[in-house]
Amino acid sequence: MATASCPSLDALPTPPQTLVPPPPSILSQDELKKIAAFRAVDFVESGMVVGLGTGSTARHAVDRIGHLLRQGKLRDVVGIPTSRVTHDQALSLGIPLSDLDSHPVVDLAIDGADEVDPSLNLVKGRGGSLLREKMVEGACKKFVVIVDESKLVDYIGGSGLAMPVEVIKFCWKYTAEQLRSLFDYAGCRAKLRMSVGKEEEEEPFVTDNGNYVVDLYFERDIGDSWAASDAILRLAGVVEHGMFLGMASTVIVAGELGVRMINRKPGQC
């Protein structure tokens, strides 16, 4: 009876030489976010007060901090959450929590962003937590921003996606129109942010602070973002906007080709 046997290597046909390089490993956007987040958590040291950001990228950082605390690799870290969602996540991970009233100085904050421009100015708040984020990140000694490379833009508003402004509910339409007309020159549209409520019907999105969000969309560059910031904040119905100017100390960008760490230069704004 003939038995099948393994042919000797010499007997195997030589594979044709190929000039095509091996395909790069394709990482999902979420995997890139996780890589940036884990890298940022390397900055966390035992005993630090840490601002905990909000969003799908920051979520990975909070998970990692919880994991390192459980492993005993970090100790005595106190987290200052920037939203109710992050508060609940951190609580479920056993991260000790506090607030700015008890810890007015924050050693380090880690958070995602919606846009990062070449001067490391940011747009944040598409998750709706811009006010608390700005308070906590404004109180920190070092603010590390974690993004995948899709968040890099040439100028603030350059993604064409929303630049959020938190406004009080009272006469929000009036405030929205004032916002829109401020940026008429940039082809601005102002839209009240909606969310799906308990009855499965669309209703205005309400922030953790009980306010509405007006999303601004620009067709063209708004120009001087510092002047734009001042103009927005002068409107009485505005609580805060999502431009985070001159705040980021370091931006960690995860992309297909690796992780880049960009530090703010002294005096850069």
Ligand SMILES: O=C(CO)[C@H](O)[C@H](O)COP(=O)(O)O
């Ligand atoms: O500002 C934020 C929430 O208010 C988020 O940091 C920002 O929207 C980025 O979110 P994600 O990490 O999910 O892309």
